Amino acid sequence: MNYTYLDCLALFGVGGAHPGGLQLTKKLLSREKINEQTIVLDVGCGTGQTSAYMAEKYNCKIIGLDNNEMMLEKARKRFQSKNHPIETRLGRVESLPFGEESFDLVLSESVAAFTDVSKTLPEFRRVLKADGVLLAIEMVLEEQLPEEELFPITEFYGVPLILTEPQWRSFFQKAGFQEINIEKFHLTAHEPDLDNTTDFSLSEQLDEELYNILDQHEQFSKRYQNVLSFRVFRCCV
Numbered sequence: 001m002n003y004t005y006l007d008c009l010a011l012f013g014v015g016g017a018h019p020g021g022l023q024l025t026k027k028l029l030s031r032e033k034i035n036e037q038t039i040v041l042d043v044g045c046g047t048g049q050t051s052a053y054m055a056e057k058y059n060c061k062i063i064g065l066d067n068n069e070m071m072l073e074k075a076r077k078r079f080q081s082k083n084h085p086i087e088t089r090l091g092r093v094e095s096l097p098f099g100e101e102s103f104d105l106v107l108s109e110s111v112a113a114f115t116d117v118s119k120t121l122p123e124f125r126r127v128l129k130a131d132g133v134l135l136a137i138e139m140v141l142e143e144q145l146p147e148e149e150l151f152p153i154t155e156f157y158g159v160p161l162i163l164t165e166p167q168w169r170s171f172f173q174k175a176g177f178q179e180i181n182i183e184k185f186h187l188t189a190h191e192p193d194l195d196n197t198t199d200f201s202l203s204e205q206l207d208e209e210l211y212n213i214l215d216q217h218e219q220f221s222k223r224y225q226n227v228l229s230f231r232v233f234r235c236c237v
Ligand SMILES: C[S@@+](CC[C@H](N)C(=O)[O-])C[C@H]1O[C@@H](n2cnc3c(N)ncnc32)[C@H](O)[C@@H]1O
Pocket: 006, 009, 014, 015, 016, 017, 018, 043, 044, 045, 046, 047, 048, 049, 065, 066, 067, 068, 071, 091, 092, 093, 094, 108, 109, 110, 111, 114, 115
C-alpha cells in the first residue's frame, strides 16, 4: 500500500496539523470579532480540533468541510463526545458546496497549499460575505530550490507547487481579495503547553510504512527549516 502524507495524518488522526497548532489558532481568532451570530467555514477541518475550540469558546455556527471521510468521521466523534452542534460536510475546496456570500469567516489551516490555489482561492472568495474574513495558515517557500531538490518535497507532501510569499499574494489578488495582510511567525520551542497540544485519534491498523512517512516528514522539516516556512494570510474582499 502506498500511503500519502495526508493519508498518514488521517490514519493517526492528527488534530492541529498546521504550523503553530492550536496555540497560534487561538491567538489569530482572538483578534477577530466572533460571536454567536458568526458563521464559520473550517475548510480541510481534519479531525476538528479548531472547530471544537471555536464552538466552546465562541458558540458560533460552524461547518467543518473535508474531502477525507476518515478525517470527518474522527471529527464527528470529537464533536459528539463534546455535544457540539457542528455540521460536517464531505467536499472539495476547489468546488465548495455552498452558495455565494454564506460565511463571515473562512479558515484554511494548512489546506489550500495542498490544492490547486487558482481554483481554491476564488472559491473562498465566493463563499465569503462582503465583510467576511479569510484566515489562512499556509506553507511558503522562503527561497527557490533547484528542481531536483524541490521535486521530492512536493511529491512527498502531494502538493502541486510550493509558493513563495509574493506568489501567494498574487493568487489572493487574482481571486479578488483587496486587502491582503501577511504575517510571519517564528515558532519557538517553549515549555510543554498542555492546553494546546496536537492530539491524535488513532485508527486500529497502523502500518509500519506510516511511521516511515512521519520520519520522512521530520527529516524534511529539519533539513529545510530555513527554506520551508509558513505565513498567516488575512484577506478581506
Ligand atoms: C494538513 S491537514 C490540516 C487539517 C486541519 N486544518 C488541522 O489544522 O488540523 C490538511 C487537511 O486538508 C484536507 N484536504 C486536503 N485537500 C483537500 C481538498 N482538496 N478539499 C478539502 N479538504 C482537503 C485533508 O484531508 C486534511 O484534513
